[in-house]
Amino acid sequence: MFFRWLKNTMPRGIYARAALILILPVIFLQLLVSVVFIQRHFDGVTRLMTSAVNIELRFLIDTANDARDLQEARDAISRIDAPLEILTDLPANDVSPVDIKPFVDLTGNGVISNMRSGIANILAISLEDRRRVVVWVDTRHGPFKMDFSRRRVSASNPHQLLVIMVVLGALMTAVAYVFLRNQLRPIKRLATAAADYGKGRITQFTPTGAVEVRAAGMAFLDMRNRLERQAQSRTLMLSGVSHDLRTPLTRLRLGLSMMEDADVAPMIRDVDDMQRLLDGFLDFARSDASDGLETIVPADLVTAVLEDARRTGQDVTCGGVEGSHDPIRMRPLALRRALDNLINNALRYGTKAEIGLSVTDRAVRFWVEDDGPGIPPEQREDAISPFVRLDPARNQDKGSGVGLGLSIVADVARTHGGVLRLGQSAKLGGLMAELVIGR
Template sequence: MIYALRHPFKSLKKFLPKTMFGRSLFILIAPLVLVQTISAYIFFDRHWEYTTKVLARDIAGDVSLLADLYEKNPKSFEFIKGIAGSQLGFSMKLLPQKKLQKATDPRWIDSFLDFELQEKLRRPYQFEISNTDIIIETEVNKRVLEFTTPRKRLLPKTTPLFVMWAAGTSIFFLFVAAIFMRNQVKPLRRLAIAADRFGKGRDFPDFKPEGATEVRKVAQAFLSMKDRLKRQIGQRTEMLAGVSHDLRTPLTRMKLQLAMMDQNGDVKGLITDVSDMERMVEGYLAFARGESHEESRHIDINQLLQEVIDTRIKNGKMIHFTPDKSLPVVLLRPHMTARALGNLMNNGLRYGNQLWVSLEKFKGTVVISIEDDGPGIAEEKWEDVFKPFFRLDSSRNTSTGGVGLGLSIARDIIRNQGGDIDLSKSEQGGLKAKVTLPL
């Protein structure tokens, strides 16, 4: 409550529509409701008041006329009664034994009818308004005359027409506006879906610019950006393929020359350095090839994980995995995803004796957890290990740690499909890698 008083506009945002379609309709509805409210106020406060006053004046004038006629000629009661029924719409009765003792209902005191009866009738009276009739009693020649007329005579006939017209036109134009706004928002929704699919590395062949001019320009800019990114990635891959060819040739010549030399200590050291260089070049090229053109397709994530696990059960190390058959198929790049998961499992098996692999569905994503019982990684290094060519010096063995590209390649592959990889401490004592993939 205190926050709402201090920040009224921020608190109001919680109740406003979140989508563009909803906000556009709100922009249309708000002024329409305001205009209708002002119109209704003017109508009911001015027109309705004036009309009701005129109708009340007519009723009071007719009652006063009939009472005056009876007062001047009491013997003509039946004639006056006939005129009241046929010409003025009143049912008229003579109550000679009745006295005006009952007070008027407090609800109708100071009403328009009460005011007009005081002005026109100028004799004792009382009246009652029921659901269907208006009953007016007045004293004439020490007798009581009762006048009954339908209540609808006091209600303006334009009121229902006004309400029906205002409500009907508002609903109709809101319906038309909703259809047009939906058609205007639809291209934006398609653009958002295309951008989301592009971010997840999926294709969207049916997308094309459509809608308003501004939306078409945004869509065209998005398609141009997509083409530029693909062209840049292709150029990088081609450049690295050329670098691979250029580097492998001299490295091969160096290996041949070293093999023909006497195998003393210096030569053996050079052979080791050349092998390290060759391994680093291959690792760098593997990292660059992470931007694969493999098409996404629907796969059984349980089967994919089982295939990755089957190729890594060796050297007496255990991998614990229980498939979750309730999970649906997932749209992924199977070979690239298997490579990323394989890199994570290789790290766990290299530094631990057992792996625990689990699956779960969480808020529109599939979460794959890979845990080991190894020495783990210090928390401040969890992000650093994803940097290309970064190797740990203390918590991981540098002689078997490769060139520091395994986790970089894995995260690159997963992120290109709209997912991510996060590290945390495992309950098994080692490291836990959590892979999140969109469904």
């Protein structure tokens, strides 16, 4: 239970944790030094200084007690109190009923206990004035008051050592934090480069810092380069296959179209289906190796998609544009292809579609809704997988597909550090596809 509470209360950021690692040892060391060293040191110094003063005070007390009367005691004390730098008063009329000590006094208890153990018949001791010590002693001639400097019984300004420790501790902590920040900066740069790569951005990154951090940075660069090579290889392979097959398919269709046999029409449809399959493969290959980043306004992209849909006679309306119209770095061609796929998918299984946009500080959300049959919740994850068709659960009257439409949209979302979510349209009753990308 304690470790769970400790884990929940610990700071999450690496800078905060590093500061905690720096501050806790400094505070613990200062407390240890204050308790073990400072207190013992001042107790020892106070005991030695108080013992020396006790000798002088006992001499004054014995002088007063040895006198036959009060006047003789005063005369005897007056001859020695000035050389001893002690103010005296016999008899004293302002005797304190109790010992007086300030609430915060590092050596006050030691002064009082050492004086009481070394001098008999003490009535009270006052440390109210931090610069003076007042002692009242019972003598044969009445209360005897002795007033002397506090510096004679304890080290002066003991708090200065604590202040120096705190200031030096803070200074050393700041210096250590600067050095530690320089060690943590490469880790943050590595995290930024990894996050940017997750959003489809290739950030210039050079491994720096400690040996372990450099090793992690080099491993990240090797992984990124390997993934880029694999993506390029897949793109080149699918593009080459699609390109190489396109020419013989074109010749085959041309040859079939010149034939007048009644059985040729189904064969031409088969060739057209093969052509659509190749186009789908090529689009899928281009989805993650798409265009470069550009600064665009997301609302302009939605407007362009709506205009193209209306020119082609598609029943597509705008479901609303929310949020700011600030430019954002995106891949416009990839996003345009993704939105076109969502609209085509919506109109393939429904009669009308609606597109909308919502922009926040953390994400940009495009959504497309339709009035089709939708996708059951248990099949939505499969619908995003490539080459998976859910036609038995949906309308097949609009032609067959390749099973790559939603997969292409999901790839585009991943290249932007986002995700494709499928749900139920509350407004139109069909499928609601949300393309969410991080900013």
